[in-house]
Amino acid sequence: MRKHIVTFLVVAALVAPAGAQVRFGELDLNAASELLFEAETTVPSYGTYSALFQADIPAAQMRQLSYFPEKFMAVGLTGVLQIQNRFGIFRTGESGFAPITHFPAFVQGKEIRTGKILGIGASPDGRFLTYLSPTSPAYGELRMYDLESDTEVVISTNVALSVDDAPLRWASDSEFFVYAKLGTLYYYSIDHYDNARTLNEDLRRIGSGNISNAYWAADGSLYYVSGSQVFRILGVEFFTRSLYQDLLKIGTIVGKLPYIFDPNFDEFWISPDGTKILVNKEGRNLTALFLTTDDFVNTGETISLPYLYLPRNTRVQRVLWSDTDKITVMTGSILHGTAQTSLYRIDLADVETRSAFRRMEDEDVRSIALSPDESAVLLLTSEGAVVKDYETWADIGSVKHTDPLHGVWLDSDSYAIAGRYEIRSYTTTGGGEGSLVALSQVDEYGYAEDDGVIQVRTNGSRYEFLDSGWTPIDEIAVAERGVASEEYRVYLELLSSGSYENMVMVRNVDTVGTVPLFPRPLTQYEPFPTQDESVNMTNFSHGSRIRRREVALVFNAIDSVAGLTEILNTLAQYALRATFFVNGDFIRRHPGAVKEIAESGHEVGSLFFTYFDMSNARFRINADFVKQGLARNEDDYFNVTRRELSLIWHAPYYFVSPEIISASREMNYAYIGRDVDSRDWVPKRDDSGISRLYSSTADIIETVLEEKKPGSIISMTVGRPGDDRPDGGRDDYLFQRLDLLLNNLIERGYEVVPVTTLMDHAQ
Secondary structure, eight states: HHHHHHHHHHHHHSSOOOTEEEEEEEEEETTTTTEEEEEEEEEEEEEEEEEEEETTTTTEEEEEOOOOOEEEEOOOOOOOOEEETTEEEEETTEEEEETTTTTTOGTOOOOOOOOOOOOOETTTSSEEEEEEEESSSSEEEEEEEEEETEEEEEEEEEOOOOSOOOOOOOOSSSSEEEEEETTEEEEEEHHHHTTOOOOOGGGGGGESSSSGEEEEEESSOOEETTTTEEEEEEEHHHHHHHHHHTOOOOEEEEEOSSSSTTTTTTTEEEETSSSSSEEEEEEEEEEEEESSSSSSSOOOOOSSOOEOOOOOEEEEEEEOOOOOOEEEEEEEEEEEEEEEEEEEEEEOOOTTTTTSSSEESSSSEEEEEEEEEEEEEEEEETEEEEEEEEETEEEHHHHOOEEEEEEEEEEEEEEEESSSSEEEEEETOOOOEEEEESSSSSSSEEEBBTTTTEEEEETEEEEETTTTTTOOOOOOOOOOSBBBBBEEEEEEEEEESSSSSSEEEEEETTTTTEEEEEOSSSSOOOOOOOSSSOOOOEEBBBBOOSSSEEEEEEESSSSSTTTTTHHHHHHHTTTOOOOOEHHHHHHHHHHHHHHHHHHTTTTEOOSSSSSSOOTOOTOOOOOOHHHHHHHEEEEEEEHHHOOOSSSSEEEEOOOHHOOOOHHHTTTTOEOOOSSSSSSOOOSHHHHHHHHHHHTOHHHHHHHHHHHTTTBEEEEEEEEEEESSSSOOOOOOOGGHHHHEEEEEEEHTTOOOOOHHHHHHHHO
């Protein structure tokens, strides 16, 4: 029976609508009309996983039996664990994980989300949840939910959306948080909230910047970097100083940096004693400094020379800083298309060794976490976890855990690991198998032959579900799957559009009525245009408008590698292939970056051998010049990558003429245009002042989503436009919000494909 059901589902998938994100299957109905079924979904970063559900059809109730940890956290030191995935938000209680009722889960009728899920943060004491609620594709409301009173307040409106987490940081005592909105930082007081006297947002303004400009110290004071100045703001100062913000700077200056802090690419940490600052410049260069306010005769003691200088493909992922001034840095990079991590340590208290970071021998580290008492550090690897003494870095213990994804401390003596198959808690000294908290997903399930208890197998382990939860068993012996009881029959029905591939349908034998087991998805994909548009295969600017719901993302690499690591990382998380056009100048300046693009599996076309304005009358562009320029770029690319360019190209600035089209066709090149220009290349200022073409990244995303159609080619830029101008640059960059754009495309049913795939599907 099981084999027949699987075969049916495979056939169904072949005729299902393209772009469907959720598939239901493996139905098993017992005599009591209790239905077991799974929902399978493919998500960014984690690939494909499934969730197990049981539905009591007569009682119209449904419960979730497995919880995949897309996002996983410990709520302060309360011992409570929180999981967020596309099926809901869950916290541990007396009977395991349960949905937080304020955020309806799938088992409560909520539609299953697609793409990356917007992060929901918790205050350190676990009382509040803060999150962004979308009001448009790129903007939303910042909201705070109070679990104690079951009330919610809107903190701010018109906040630019961020996929991973809201632009917000809590103080360690949960008395305040700061948040960013439209280039300005604000604070929020819980005391004011509790006493119903919250000030208007304008009176809670701290200053310009985004969330990278702020850092909460352990003592509850806020450190704020503005330009090159470092301010310290005490909690008691927020109210008074905000009232006089037009007369004096909020906070007290405690130090100065030797450069201007750029919140788009820089980050900082403050030592526990508040006397030192660690600055991450450009996302990859770390410098530690003593904080000092007098830089006329003294710039402060630089305590890391040379500082930690990382390759351009590397980014700082995590920093741990203990009371004893020992810093551990975890970095991540992409090499040959594969993600890699490294650990570095420095002891600022040791005068003899504090001048340099030391790379540790630990490899294959997925995450690091410092215990609450700072005595131990938890290192997550592909095989499990290692606990080390934080001072000496000596091993304390280790555990095996298959494919762990997250590790968090529960207290100073115990921790939890959430993996692809199981979630378990361990003690630092106990080792062994630990205690099962929940199952992340299962490989096989059914009702036991003898007593009808739910039995499952997950990654070789076997369990049965009793009142006390999952209990290990030696073997599973499940009955043949059923799809009918005396009262009901169940089956799968394909859907023609939307994010669900199919629906679980329930037929009542007595009343001869058929209804879906759960609500159909409200989100429907955008309709196709009523008619196609002509496609020019020699000057290809878009694909078919009616054949497939797909677009191509084009990244033009001209002279700067800024943002390339973020672009490659994001595309890898979504398992997408894009099209890159590389210019000869870019190849010669950044051969390692070009090689990484090629090895990441993306399509690479030509952007000519040098970048200049072909429309300029000073240059004579003829057929030989075009052919020689394309041939030279082919050779430069091959010499770096040992691969060939795809036979697609476009001229600098997308200049086009019959002469260059004809010349490139003689070399079998197809000229690639665009029908959606993101204009992410426009700097904020030009020679006339503020550019009229300039838009914030959030506005760019909304414009792109409005202008795109099936078959669109959306052009974007690698680099930081305007950085060559003293007053240039942008307030933010599209590559920092690429995941938000991809999320919106996925929600609208679009697939992202290389340009040549658009061309194939247009013929």
